[in-house]
Amino acid sequence: MDPDLSVAIRSEGDRTVVAVSGEIDVYTAPKLREHLIDLVSGGHYQLVVDLEGVDFLDSTGLGVLVGGLKRVRAHDGSLHLVCSQDRILKIFRITGLTKVFPIHASVTEALSADA
Amino acid sequence: MDPDLSVAIRSEGDRTVVAVSGEIDVYTAPKLREHLIDLVSGGHYQLVVDLEGVDFLDSTGLGVLVGGLKRVRAHDGSLHLVCSQDRILKIFRITGLTKVFPIHASVTEALSADA
Amino acid sequence: MATVKVSFTAVTAHVRTARLVALAVARRAGVAEEMLDEVRLAVGEACSRAVGVHSQLGGEHPVMMQLSDDRDRFSVEVVDRGTLDEDPAGVLADIDLHEVSSRALDDDIPETLPSGFGLAVISGLVEDLDVASDGASTRVTMVWPTTLRRGGI
């Protein structure tokens, strides 16, 4: 149990929603990476990562998300993000990763987008 | 304006309630001291200091409360405390100041006690 | 063993910085949740005392705090450049807080509590406490047990 980061996983039809809360940084990112690896190993390739509960995200965290995206793509899957917080969106914008990830304002919106 | 400590003063009959919130420590205690000095200079000698909003109190803060007590006593006044939080009560207990200050569980209780 | 050292200009605002760091590191080191208030208070008292000592001395010497996580103990050392007038063991043994508190009321206003009061509060809070003074500095060392382990601080 690590109160600094928590990850809740649920299925929505053929999609898997990964709701993350807390801080995704150099300390906690390995935990998120493990979850994403487990999901892909378990055959879940249509992921929606919900970042609404995240209050900090650094470049290590971005690396883990990029890694997740690569893994699902290797299986023709997808990784959508949910994020409406400006301070989290900022690091995606700075790094140009807004062009790499489909980013949605809500889980509902993410689920209704093409996988 | 100092977000670390805030002090709200109101009259209740012939008593003056000083509601303190934030941290009373070596950094903010001088501000509380000024308020108490001002009150006594202004002729307010029946004080109730409400510590319910305080989440930290150190020995410098205790010193300011003791100083306030001395000042009002010099005018036959009183200084009652309101505090029901264990972690704040602890430092009064350790230092034996529970014997020096009348401490109440609520402002209502403090106001109904003899001044 | 993981260590965090903090040295800060002797101003009261940084006592809050020191408390904040000590609390965060203590929590991470696995100090029990119900002991954290005590850590915060004791560290604050030790740092306030050191800042007070340095302001009296003048000069620009920083106060130093070292936090160490050593298996089942979390220790905090606060070092100032002052020297204690008396034997530290004596200071701690002699202080009767209850007596000090009631005596404080008799003194004239200027309301500072007697010197040694901060140290006495620390000794009331912390079981494993050491105060050592040489010709050049005084070092307050406080140790708490750690319970849960989350892989080091």
Added chain:
Amino acid sequence: MATVKVSFTAVTAHVRTARLVALAVARRAGVAEEMLDEVRLAVGEACSRAVGVHSQLGGEHPVMMQLSDDRDRFSVEVVDRGTLDEDPAGVLADIDLHEVSSRALDDDIPETLPSGFGLAVISGLVEDLDVASDGASTRVTMVWPTTLRRGGI
């Protein structure tokens, strides 16, 4: 000028300690509220980078961070024991984050973003940034303006 120095064992958990301290001191120094997220992120990136450098080097050297409040500027220095392979000015000038980001996708899995990415993020966040490297260490210096003054940090 008030200063806080923090040195910490090069473990990732202490990057959080460093962020926490930097945020608290920056706020107290009067860095604008809307800039604080940026301070937190940039300091975190600089410290993560330093911790990474030290883990590659091995040894027990702490990472050092210095926070200074100098009238209208708040500066953070993060020092590691590594040396940059390339000219730091060159590293910063050359990095095109957007290009790096899209290239990152083409690489094989092991998903770490390219080295230099953290530094590039800092350069995207902080206008007044300096990276200096000599034979023994690399120093990342970030400066932010301070607006309100509340009597020094």
